[in-house]
Amino acid sequence: MKKALITGVTGQDGAYLAEFLLNKGYEVHGIIRRASSFNTGRIDHLYQDPHVDNRRFILHHGDLTDSTNVIRIMQAVQPDEVYNLGAQSHVKVSFETPEYTADTVGLGSLRILEAIRILGLEKKTKFYQASTSELYGLVQETPQTERTPFYPRSPYAVAKLYAYWITINYREAYGIYGCNGILFNHESPVRGETFVSRKITRALTRIMLGLQPKLFLGNMDAKRDWGHAKDYVEMQWLMLQQDTPKDYVIATGRQYSVRHLVETASAAMGLSIAWQGKGEAEVGVIDRIDQERFQNLVRATIQAQAPEPGTPIIEVDPRYYRPTEVETLLGDPGKARRELGWEPRISFEEMVREMVVSDLMLAAKDRLCLDNGFGTFEHHE
Ligand code: NDP
Ligand code: GDR
Secondary structure, three states: OOEEEEEOOOOHHHHHHHHHHHHOOOEEEEEEOOOOOOOOOOOHHHOOOOOOOOOOEEEEEOOOOOHHHHHHHHHHHOOOEEEEOOOOOOHHHHHHOHHHHHHHHHHHHHHHHHHHHHOOOOOOOEEEEEEEHHHOOOOOOOOEOOOOOOOOOOHHHHHHHHHHHHHHHHHHHHOOOEEEEEEOOEEOOOOOOOOHHHHHHHHHHHHHOOOOOOEEEOOOOOEEOOEEHHHHHHHHHHHOOOOOOOOEEEOOOOOEEHHHHHHHHHHHOOEEEEEEOOHHHOEEEEEEEOHHHHHHHHOOOOOOOOOOOOOEEEEEOHHHOOOOOOOEOOEOOHHHHHHHOOOOOOOHHHHHHHHHHHHHHHHHHHHHHHHOOOOOOOOOO
């Protein structure tokens, strides 16, 4: 039975990858951080009681900033494959916590690679590095391929640049099987609530149920190549199953603006938005609500309780602008398609719809509680 170790197992990709590897018959180990409240919501469905025999999903407390801890876990697990997904992964937050971001994202990768060396696992342990389209930053060519020059535009992206090159350096210097997956944005119903896709689906569903008055966004002209996390974790595994370690771009080859994402999510619920004004003064007002479409989507007794047509529900808030922005990203997944036979299966529209349905269910629970006198649910980002 193959053993995999996942850093960042409690995150979006970690949860999908753990499930994928368990289904492939792996024994899966994950590193989780000690927190003052439960942080395992995304992997609770995979949890196995430590008191049962033959467990195949095992969690270890740890942190990428702690090299002794990383070495000890690697020594205990002796993994065949390490997936390094752990990171302070929020680009905007990295401007506020640049040193911590560099430590987890940049040095965190080095600590695992060093653990492989120190423990003499160079010939046994394959290493996957979660690299990112943010490396392209101020893009030098469109679409971006494995050969497009990098120009990182945030402390996060600069830290990922170090992680990218240290992976290649350890591959060349010590013969470690190390790969970079240069993944473009990928989302899902368990995407972190402060990334733009989930922020949009969460806020719009809550607005439709009268739980939140407005959605505040930053740069709505930003364009991204958005795929589904479920498709992308399969590729992370595929990269480690080859004879030779290589780096691959993983993307859909299609690009949309943040504004289009808002429109797609709204349309899935029968809500149409009319845009008024420009720049920081731009607002999105409710144009029309197709009640029948809304009802068909949820197939439950919950009623839409949105404000009247003409009400502004989307506003620009410059606090969400970044000091240096990545305006446009579009990937060319040709190498992955040709060499690994990989194609994304889930379309942008299907993914957004899945996120809307999931967030509507969560909002409906809050609505039901509120209607029955439990809680106020004022929290929104
Ligand atoms: P998430 O932010 O959802 O998850 C990040 C994970 O890293 C969480 O499990 C988090 O733990 C953990 N983590 C954070 N800091 C530390 C630390 N100091 N030590 C150990 N673990 C830590 O990210 P995603 O799942 O979306 O992304 C996975 C990886 O892929 C990240 O490295 C990200 O930078 C990269 N990436 C993501 C893309 C995307 O579009 N999603 C695209 C390209 C790259 P906790 O739950 O406790 O916070
Ligand atoms: P990104 O994702 O920075 O590409 O990094 P995010 O969803 O945060 O932003 C995408 C684009 O939307 C614009 N935007 C907003 N973003 C957020 N978060 N909140 C807003 O209110 C908002 N309004 C507009 C942003 O300016 C940006 O242009 C993600 C992370 O998962 C990284 O870890 C990963 O490496 C890259 O994707 C690929």
